[in-house]
Amino acid sequence: MATCEVCGNDYWMAFEVRTVNGATHTFDSFECAIQKMAPICEHCQTKIVGHGVEVSGRFFCCAHCARAVEGAQGAEVRDAVGARPA
Ligand SMILES: [Zn+2]
Ligand SMILES: [Zn+2]
Incomplete structure (x- = not known):
């Protein structure tokens, strides 16, 4: 126990x-x-239960949130789920 x-x-x-x-x-x-234990998204404050993304040592729940906060480096982050094929 x-x-x-x-x-x-x-x-x-x-x-x-x-x-x-x-x-x-x-x-x-x-x-x-x-x-x-779950990290908290630095943009929307949701708990990151899935993979999430890490940019410059900061955690985000998705690419959108990373882009909103991290500018140029965040702009390079892409979610695999929901990405429309080019
Ligand atoms: Zn418990
Ligand atoms: Zn978020």
């Missing part, structure tokens, strides 16, 4: 997520893991 560090639920199927710096976090659900 392990206790979720977000909601405190002691759950037999709790799981661990290990970060790049070696820290380990325990959650009872993906929802709680997202609450604690």
Whole structure:
């Protein structure tokens, strides 16, 4: 049994997520893991649950948000989903 560090639920199927710096976090659900660990888009403040994009060390939920904030570098970012073939 392990206790979720977000909601405190002691759950037999709790799981661990290990970060790049070696820290380990325990959650009872993906929802709680997202609450604690998902990066937040610097343009629209939504939690980034999918791949998102990173430009100059800043995280965005999609190419549109990266373009809105990052100017020239952001303009090079393209979402694969929803991209209309040329
Ligand atoms: Zn939880
Ligand atoms: Zn966004």
